[in-house]
Amino acid sequence: MKTTETIGAAADAAGPLRNAHPRRIRQARWAVSAAFFANGFVVGHWAPKIPVLAARLGITESVLGALVIMFGLGALISLLAGAVLTTRYGSDRIVRWTSLMLAPALLLISLSPSLAMTALTMLWLGIFLGAMDGAMNANAVSVEKARGHAIMSSCHGFWSLGGLTGAPLGGWMLVRFGDIGHSVGVLVLTGIIVLAAQYYYLRDAKVMAIGDEADSDGWSLGKVLALLPTGAGIYILGLCAFLSFVPEGSILDWSALYLAQEHKADIAYAGYAFAAFSGTMALMRFLGDGLRERLGDARTFLISSLIASVGFAIAGLGAALPVVIGGFLVCGVGLANMVPIVFSAAGRFKGVEPAIGIGIVTAFGYSGALTAPAVLGFVAERTGLAIIFAAFAVILLATGLLSLSLRSLRE
Template sequence: MSDLATSRGPVPLYFGMRGDRLAVSTLFLVNGFLVGSWAPKIPVLMARLGITESVMGLLILVFGLGSIAMMPVIGALTAKHGSAPLLKPATFALLPMLFLLTLAPELITTAVVIFVFGGLIGGMDVAMNTNAVAVEKRMKRAIMSSCHGFWSLGALLGAALGGVLLGSVGEFAHGLIITALATAAAVLALPLLAQDQPTPEAKAATPLKFPRSPLPYLVGVMALFSMIPEGAILDWSALFLQQKHGASIELAALGFAAFSATMAIMRFAGDAIRQRLGAVLTLRICGGFALTGMMIAASAPVPELTILGFAIAGIGISNMVPIAFSAAGNLPGIPSGIGLSIVTVMGYSGILIAPSAIGFIAEHTGFSPVLMGTAALILVTLALSRLARYANFSAE
């Protein structure tokens, strides 16, 4: 850690947790909370603006494009200046965006706000993951999976609370309350962040360009082929259950619910598992669960077995992406911010862009072959699993 200008004094504990770990975990929670709060707002926004599903689909794409556009920018800046100096302005810029979306009067303004909202969500994501890598290095133990678990928990809380608030107090009050809660958590967390600013010598030696090494791109492929199945389940599991099995809306919703539940639980357990088994073996075991679950879901004769398949897939997919992100932040000769920006852009395109292609293909082939195809992608991640060794703290 000689290239970082950091304090070497004792790290204070809060609620039995290191302050730097608590801070970055809280920011993951806040980021997920704001994304989860955005989801139930979509039908309200559609009704207020009087727009169709196809127009809303374009706005959701604008959100994704904003994220993908900002990720490499923030990644380059974190490589040059450290994640902590970027996290503070990015977080404070993000906090009012949901409320500003509430105030947007017409479609063009809404699209601009959504693009910025998505960009700040994505930029903050890269900086958070970079900071989590810094904390992992200091603790010499895995924390990335639990950080992503806090994101999942935040998304769940945001969606649940958002639905209640929108139904009881309306869109304006929902925006105010969500913004106030997220701001309070961020204000408490930001002063405790791990300071990972590079020394002047390291900053001067850090080129802001894409690396020639194939390593970050190969790890990006690992992340991409882990997240395409996640995106497929997120966007299409309910429709698959309805079309193939004639499931009711309530039963169809259980597909993604079962997947989300097992994924959140295993993310909180994932750090201890990776610490014990090593990143490579953990990734291979997770890949086996993910592949098995997707194949069961795609070929099951009854909806209950399909839901079980999605739950098994959640067990596997849960820790594949956190391991890829930890590896990206520890690649030899590549600054954490640069490696993470490449891997996050490639990985998140599996959720933000790939589902639209999945829907187009499924319209012509049905969802069962598409789900089997996404399961086959996991074989590529397994073939590259040796790269997960960079997520081990003994790797050089």
């Protein structure tokens, strides 16, 4: 209701987008959904490839960790650089090119003959994954404005679906076809998806020139820096993204170990926590757009943070294994729509170009996902994981209260 009015008002301001043919808007909606699916699909295939890469290169966990940091640095750098490129050239162009460059990334990693080359290909993966991430979120905001209705949650649902599809399929392909065969398969499948969507992305209503094409001063540092907002609001929104990404990443990185070590779960059941979490998260993201339009972004975000807080309290304090797994399931319900809401709000933040707003907020979120595993591992050695998960209940409660100060979620 409130969200529909907000997006509708943004659409009125968007001009040409609002007048686009309904069929064109529908095509654009499915094209950007395909981009989200393809991005998640590559990430899903990357997960089972990690131990294969470590075995092929004969590297230790610490060296593998350094390679993952290269991936993360590439993603962070490209989010900010990609935001500037998206603002200059439009999100549709950047999604097109970055998706094509992402498709062969895993094959390049598989073909790397040395540790140094692998580090460079990891950087490649991070750069184009991150740049595509920011651009496709910006394009989803453009489609939201054109439709006058929310789509961001379901777009993230397609990302989750891509990951849920890619991970098990990737494991099977690695066993059946080997490292190179798997990577070639990912290149072909991802290529088919992104090529099918290439001509259907919606052009942004306004592409803000850092300088005209004929202006030789177009890429001056001053003009680039002028795009960065000076108000605190967008950075508080980024903090909300940070505080939403970290709990989500903690379940991915630590839930299986938590069940195995602190609840003595059999290895066959250790993955159930993440399965329960990711399954409910994907489902709730597909339901999220309707909830946002009924309740509004501010109320949906607050309720989601409270539900996630309850889920982490159950997961951290529960004694029986089914109760703990149920807690992670509730976490999925709560966390599902927090990040999509923050991204959507960043894309329509007043006085900030959509790509810049999304780039800043996504960079905050990625930094949380990158730093959290190491910090949580250090703390867990001293306190145990149960206390960490219980602490997230308090953190998410605080995140919900922090969101009340953000006008961008209410407007």
